[in-house]
Amino acid sequence: MTAVRDNILAGMARAPARAWRRRPGPSQRHRTYLFGLAMIAPALTIYVVFVIYPLIRGAIVSLYQWNGLTPTTTWMGLRNYTNALQDPIFLLALRNTFQYAIGVTIAKNVLGLGLALLLNQKLRFRAFFRTAAFLPVMFAFVVVGVLWSWIYNPLFGLADHVLAFVGIHNPPGWLSDPKLALWSVMWVDVWKWTGFHMVLFLAALQAVPQELYDAADIDGARTWARLRHVTIPTIRPVIALSVLLSLTGAFVANYDVVYVMTGGGPLNSTQVALTYIVQTTFTGDQVGYANAMSMILLVLVAIVGAVQLRFMVGRQEPARV
Amino acid sequence: MSDSLATVRSVANRRSRRNSSAGRQPGRDGAAGTRKRTFTAAAYTVMALVVVLTIYPMIWMVFGAFKSTGEFYTNIWGWPHDFSWSNLSQAWDQAGLGRKFLNSIIVTGGTLLLVIPFCSMAGYSFAKIWYPGRRWLYYFVLLGIMIPFGVTAIPTLTVTLQFHVFDTLQGLILVYTAQNISFGTFLMYAFFSSIPDELIEAAQADGCSRFSAFWKIVMPLARPGLATLLIFIGTSIWNEYFMASVLIHQNSLETLPLGLVVFTTQHSTDYPELFAALTIVTAPMVAVYLVAQRQFISGLTAGALKG
Numbered sequence: 001m002t003a004v005r006d007n008i009l010a011g012m013a014r015a016p017a018r019a020w021r022r023r024p025g026p027s028q029r030h031r032t033y034l035f036g037l038a039m040i041a042p043a044l045t046i047y048v049v050f051v052i053y054p055l056i057r058g059a060i061v062s063l064y065q066w067n068g069l070t071p072t073t074t075w076m077g078l079r080n081y082t083n084a085l086q087d088p089i090f091l092l093a094l095r096n097t098f099q100y101a102i103g104v105t106i107a108k109n110v111l112g113l114g115l116a117l118l119l120n121q122k123l124r125f126r127a128f129f130r131t132a133a134f135l136p137v138m139f140a141f142v143v144v145g146v147l148w149s150w151i152y153n154p155l156f157g158l159a160d161h162v163l164a165f166v167g168i169h170n171p172p173g174w175l176s177d178p179k180l181a182l183w184s185v186m187w188v189d190v191w192k193w194t195g196f197h198m199v200l201f202l203a204a205l206q207a208v209p210q211e212l213y214d215a216a217d218i219d220g221a222r223t224w225a226r227l228r229h230v231t232i233p234t235i236r237p238v239i240a241l242s243v244l245l246s247l248t249g250a251f252v253a254n255y256d257v258v259y260v261m262t263g264g265g266p267l268n269s270t271q272v273a274l275t276y277i278v279q280t281t282f283t284g285d286q287v288g289y290a291n292a293m294s295m296i297l298l299v300l301v302a303i304v305g306a307v308q309l310r311f312m313v314g315r316q317e318p319a320r321v
Numbered sequence: 322m323s324d325s326l327a328t329v330r331s332v333a334n335r336r337s338r339r340n341s342s343a344g345r346q347p348g349r350d351g352a353a354g355t356r357k358r359t360f361t362a363a364a365y366t367v368m369a370l371v372v373v374l375t376i377y378p379m380i381w382m383v384f385g386a387f388k389s390t391g392e393f394y395t396n397i398w399g400w401p402h403d404f405s406w407s408n409l410s411q412a413w414d415q416a417g418l419g420r421k422f423l424n425s426i427i428v429t430g431g432t433l434l435l436v437i438p439f440c441s442m443a444g445y446s447f448a449k450i451w452y453p454g455r456r457w458l459y460y461f462v463l464l465g466i467m468i469p470f471g472v473t474a475i476p477t478l479t480v481t482l483q484f485h486v487f488d489t490l491q492g493l494i495l496v497y498t499a500q501n502i503s504f505g506t507f508l509m510y511a512f513f514s515s516i517p518d519e520l521i522e523a524a525q526a527d528g529c530s531r532f533s534a535f536w537k538i539v540m541p542l543a544r545p546g547l548a549t550l551l552i553f554i555g556t557s558i559w560n561e562y563f564m565a566s567v568l569i570h571q572n573s574l575e576t577l578p579l580g581l582v583v584f585t586t587q588h589s590t591d592y593p594e595l596f597a598a599l600t601i602v603t604a605p606m607v608a609v610y611l612v613a614q615r616q617f618i619s620g621l622t623a624g625a626l627k628g
Contacts, residue, residue, distance in 0.1 A: 037452070142562045255471055302467065
């Protein structure tokens with residue numbers, strides 16, 4: 001879903017021009033209007049019914065107590081929201097969500113950029129490397145999650161075996177230690193996506209004009225100065241984009257991997273907002289409550305996205321790679 | 322497709338030009354040369370490390386699929402000694418993978434059949450047809466990109482119940498289509514915007530109707546955009562788990578990711594068989610990726626690179 005979000009930026013950069021810039025005759029204009037609406041009608045209808053309407057409905061349902069099946073509902077007002085903000089598991093889940101999102105964002109981008117900088121030179125096998133590093137991006141998160149939960153398995157897992165090979169014979173409980181489990185799951189996310197970010201950065205690096213480096217050389221810039229004053233500022237829009245993609249993605253795309261690997265356990269230590277919301281929905285009378293938590297998450301994601309956009313892209317012209 | 326190839330080629334040209342210009346400058350001193358060699362050596366080491374870290378877990382998975390239950394726990398990271406092919410066929414039957422492949426194909430294909438024409442038409446409407454309210458509609462559809470669908474999953478479930486498409490493949494197709502409208506429309510909008518208006522005007526002057534100017538003249542030119550759309554949406558739907566797990570509850574309607582998770586949680590003892598199931602599920606994806614990797618890499622990173 002990542003590339004979906006990068007188009008926020010692309011889309012915003014070039015909104016359609018105002019209508020009536022050119023004015024055909026009146027009857028023509030009428031027909032054009034109808035044609036334009038007819039062309040957009042199918043997309044708009046299905047979008048309104050299955051995206052916008054659920055969103056509105058979710059907001060309404062969040063004000064009631066409801067079991068999701070029978071028509072009887074009880075008005076709750078904002079009590080679902082106040083309850084959510086006092087629910088220790090929900091607060092823990094939010095804390096975990098933030099840790100997850102921020103942690104994987106830093107890791108993916110630092111690793112991705114580091115690899116890209118290292119590889120942005122004439123190297124053999126680079127094409128092969130790119131193919132290999134991008135491979136995990138192709139896999140479903142559940143596939144990756146299942147595979148890594150086996151790698152972490154204490155009986156036959158690869159992780160403990162590698163540790164034993166280098167002489168560590170008391171391996172940690174990757175997924176069973178509440179202090180470690182969330183980090184183990186986050187690593188899987190980093191493993192899957194770093195290749196994607198590396199490819200983005202590599203493409204950006206290759207588009208930095210050689211003239212800039214030549215000019216820096218004339219000014220006597222060393223490697224570090226070149227990096228700081230030429231490379232990083234030039235590819236900054238792509239860095240912003242990449243950070244934004246991973247941050248907003250990590251807030252909501254973590255359900256699959258967490259659910260498959262730990263189901264939120266042990267002791268809720270890997271519970272993220274979405275796993276808790278889904279779990280709540282299917283337990284008893286709590287559909288309204290789950291919707292209220294969804295709305296809180298939606299607002300948080302929107303705030304983070306807006307802050308991100310402002311801080312990193314706001315002062316910058318749109319990305320051109 | 323041809324567009325992405327051209328991009329790759331031009332990047333390659335630029336790179337070789339840069340390298341040759343760098344080659345003309347002799348190394349300024351010995352220290353710099355040494356540093357450069359160290360840097361290159363470090364690059365190869367890191368490359369090798371990353372390749373092992375990425376590929377080995379998958380090789381391990383394939384090895385595991387061929388090990389007998391006894392060997393599985395003793396020979397952990399090596400080549401399987403007595404190949405037991407029966408794991409694969411057992412996993413296929415036990416997990417009902419045939420049915421799940423079929424469901425995934427129906428859902429992915431059905432969604433693409435709706436998304437591609439709908440998004441093309443809507444993108445064309447925003448890019449090339451002039452009418453009042455267009456900007457507002459554009460922003461309204463743009464909103465969909467910012468809605469994280471995980472958040473609306475539960476209300477979406479209630480809406481599918483209301484329309485009697487809950488727990489059906491049709492329902493899943495409709496929801497997937499709706500959730501991809503925003504992205505698809507903007508992608509196609511970007512492609513159509515780059516096509517000159519004169520082309521459409523000329524076609525209409527030659528007697529094309531409004532629709533046939535779109536369908537016969539403009540659509541063939543938008544093939545690179547359609548390829549990106551196909552790859553991006555196709556991949557994400559083929560891999561989608563969350564919405565499927567919320568909307569599909571019948572065993573016979575499970576898609577591959579959903580079926581895989583159900584299978585691994587229900588039969589969590591016979592590991593070689595589970596490894597075999599995972600291998601079967603990932604194999605087609607890897608094969609398609611290796612054949613068309615360039616298109617996949619450019620398709621999946623397209624949005625960012627176009628920004």
